[in-house]
Amino acid sequence: MLRYTLKRLLSLAISLIVASLLIFSIIEVAPGDVASFMMGMNAQPDTVAALRAELGLDQTKVARYFSWIGGMVTGDFGTSYTYRAPVAQMVADRLWVSLPLAVYALLLSILIAFPAGIFAAARRGRAADVTVMGATQLGVAIPGFWFAMMLVLLFAIRLRWFPAGGFPGWDESIWLSLKALTLPAIALSLPQAAILTRVMRSSLLDMLGEDFMRTARAKGLSARQALWRHGIRNALIPVLTIIGMQFAVLLTGAIIIEQVFYLPGLGRLIFQAITQRDLIVVESVVMLLVFTVIMLNFVIDLAYAAIDPRLRLRT
Amino acid sequence: MKISRSLLIGAALTSVFTAAALLSFLWTPYDVTVLSIPDRLQGPSATHWLGTDHFGRDIFSMIMVGARTSLAVALVAVTIGLILGVPLGLAAAARKGSWLDEIIMRGNDIIFSFPLLVLAILLTAVLGPSATNAIIAFGIFNIPVFARIVRSGALSLWSREFIMAARVAGKGTTRISFEHILPNVANLMVVQGTVQFSLGIQVEAALSFVGLGAQPPTPSWGRMLADAQTMVAIAPHMALVPGLAILLTVLGLNLMGDGLRDMLDPRIRVERA
Numbered sequence: 001m002l003r004y005t006l007k008r009l010l011s012l013a014i015s016l017i018v019a020s021l022l023i024f025s026i027i028e029v030a031p032g033d034v035a036s037f038m039m040g041m042n043a044q045p046d047t048v049a050a051l052r053a054e055l056g057l058d059q060t061k062v063a064r065y066f067s068w069i070g071g072m073v074t075g076d077f078g079t080s081y082t083y084r085a086p087v088a089q090m091v092a093d094r095l096w097v098s099l100p101l102a103v104y105a106l107l108l109s110i111l112i113a114f115p116a117g118i119f120a121a122a123r124r125g126r127a128a129d130v131t132v133m134g135a136t137q138l139g140v141a142i143p144g145f146w147f148a149m150m151l152v153l154l155f156a157i158r159l160r161w162f163p164a165g166g167f168p169g170w171d172e173s174i175w176l177s178l179k180a181l182t183l184p185a186i187a188l189s190l191p192q193a194a195i196l197t198r199v200m201r202s203s204l205l206d207m208l209g210e211d212f213m214r215t216a217r218a219k220g221l222s223a224r225q226a227l228w229r230h231g232i233r234n235a236l237i238p239v240l241t242i243i244g245m246q247f248a249v250l251l252t253g254a255i256i257i258e259q260v261f262y263l264p265g266l267g268r269l270i271f272q273a274i275t276q277r278d279l280i281v282v283e284s285v286v287m288l289l290v291f292t293v294i295m296l297n298f299v300i301d302l303a304y305a306a307i308d309p310r311l312r313l314r315t
Numbered sequence: 316m317k318i319s320r321s322l323l324i325g326a327a328l329t330s331v332f333t334a335a336a337l338l339s340f341l342w343t344p345y346d347v348t349v350l351s352i353p354d355r356l357q358g359p360s361a362t363h364w365l366g367t368d369h370f371g372r373d374i375f376s377m378i379m380v381g382a383r384t385s386l387a388v389a390l391v392a393v394t395i396g397l398i399l400g401v402p403l404g405l406a407a408a409a410r411k412g413s414w415l416d417e418i419i420m421r422g423n424d425i426i427f428s429f430p431l432l433v434l435a436i437l438l439t440a441v442l443g444p445s446a447t448n449a450i451i452a453f454g455i456f457n458i459p460v461f462a463r464i465v466r467s468g469a470l471s472l473w474s475r476e477f478i479m480a481a482r483v484a485g486k487g488t489t490r491i492s493f494e495h496i497l498p499n500v501a502n503l504m505v506v507q508g509t510v511q512f513s514l515g516i517q518v519e520a521a522l523s524f525v526g527l528g529a530q531p532p533t534p535s536w537g538r539m540l541a542d543a544q545t546m547v548a549i550a551p552h553m554a555l556v557p558g559l560a561i562l563l564t565v566l567g568l569n570l571m572g573d574g575l576r577d578m579l580d581p582r583i584r585v586e587r588a
Contacts, residue, residue: 030441141566146558252430
């Protein structure tokens with residue numbers, strides 16, 4: 001396991017370095033000079049030059065890359081060109097919306113998918129199974145942001161059960177904040193719940209054919225008892241992997257859903273930054289998201305190898 | 316080979332929207348570039364089958380023209396993925412374990428660690444929002460998808476007897492890859508292609524919705540939904556129709572993908588029997 005962990009750590013480091021180089025280079029080729037853009041059309045050349053120096057844009061590309069990446073490591077994400085505020089602080093503020101939203105959606109997705117998947121697997125081939133599988137086809141095909149609009153139409157505008165958008169803030173009221181995140185979380189979780197239901201069902205069906213399940217039945221357990229005592233626990237391994245991956249999808253998917261509900265999360269931050277050409281913000285948020293995805297995959301790989309020793313030998 | 320029901324339904328749905336997109340080049344009930352304020356926000360009627368938007372444009376006509384944008388973006392992006400990803404996957408499989416395989420697969424891992432939306436956001440931040448840049452972003456994302464699937468399919472073929480026979484006959488690696496391996500992984504490509512195509516429709520809609528995809532005046536389903544967002548309380552049909560168009564197209568493609576997989580993968584056929 002130690003050898004495998006070291007190997008994965010090396011590949012993790014390489015992935016992070018290459019990803020950061022890639023993001024930095026893409027942002028570097030962006031047309032236009034940030035300082036001139038910020039100062040406007042009529043700016044004097046010397047004021048633009050002074051601003052360039054202040055933002056560190058007069059340094060070489062190599063120096064800038066190292067200062068950016070060194071900053072990211074120590075938690076200093078640079079200073080926003082437009083707001084003149086530390087990017088790290090801006091990101092931290094927004095994460096208090098995006099992160100709880102992703103977690104909320106993940107919980108909903110699990111709460112829907114586990115019972116639905118078990119229900120369908122236990123009734124394989126019957127009408128109930130066909131209905132659940134049909135519903136998952138729809139769930140996968142529904143565009144999340146459109147579903148979000150339909151939820152607003154029904155539950156916010158017609159029934160007035162939930163707010164149509166906005167976020168009061170956790171300091172203001174935890175209850176109202178949770179309420180504000182409920183419709184977005186439902187919209188975000190639906191496609192993921194559909195995928196997870198399918199994975200749960202097929203993973204359970206794989207287990208039902210295993211020898212140990214037959215042994216459990218031979219011992220005198222009913223099909224249902226065997227499923228609950230032995231099947232579900234073993235079927236959870238692939239399901240947990242998918243859940244890990246889904247968290248990354250939910251965190252980035254939140255970017256779009258936040259737009260529908262006017263939530264002040266990472267999504268709004270990044271879109272504002274794009275329109276204002278605040279590239280340091282785009283660069284840092286993108287790096288943060290990619291870092292999260294790479295780390296999640298790393299943790300999933302390690303967890304998987306810890307559970308299943310065969311995987312350690314393969315690579 | 317039995318054609319499944321899901322393949323039939325999927326193909327029918329996909330054909331409807333493809334036909335609408337193609338027909339829109341020749342004819343639409345109304346001109347989508349002409350604004351008619353007196354007719355704005357009308358519900359569905361005999362004159363405007365699916366109603367009108369806030370500029371009085373006919374929604375049915377816009378759905379037809381929007382289908383063009385959605386399908387074109389998805390199609391071109393899948394083609395980019397196929398053209399670049401398939402040779403990479405074939406090359407990696409032909410030289411399994413070599414530095415070339417290692418570089419191709421690690422490169423794929425890196426692209427894979429960029430969530431699709433993040434990749435699209437990064438590119439549009441730099442190149443500016445447009446349908447073309449949405450295609451580039453999704454095209455790049457598709458490369459490792461096809462490279463991986465072709466590599467894994469090809470790997471199992473390289474140890475087969477008919478490939479050995481081709482080797483004995485003196486054929487080179489590249490020739491074997493294209494003449495013998497490629498036709499045998501084509502079914503994998505078709506199935507994955509359908510899946511990526513459906514994903515492409517969703518991505519195009521999402522990017523256009525947040526303003527990073529097709530720009531006005533190019534009609535697109537995502538843009539129509541963005542316009543509908545502020546009108547949803549007074550004109551729900553403006554949001555309902557483009558959303559259903561996306562839903563049905565994606566559903567059709569997914570069903571078609573499932574049906575094709577069942578039909579083309581002999582293992583699944585045996586299992587079902």
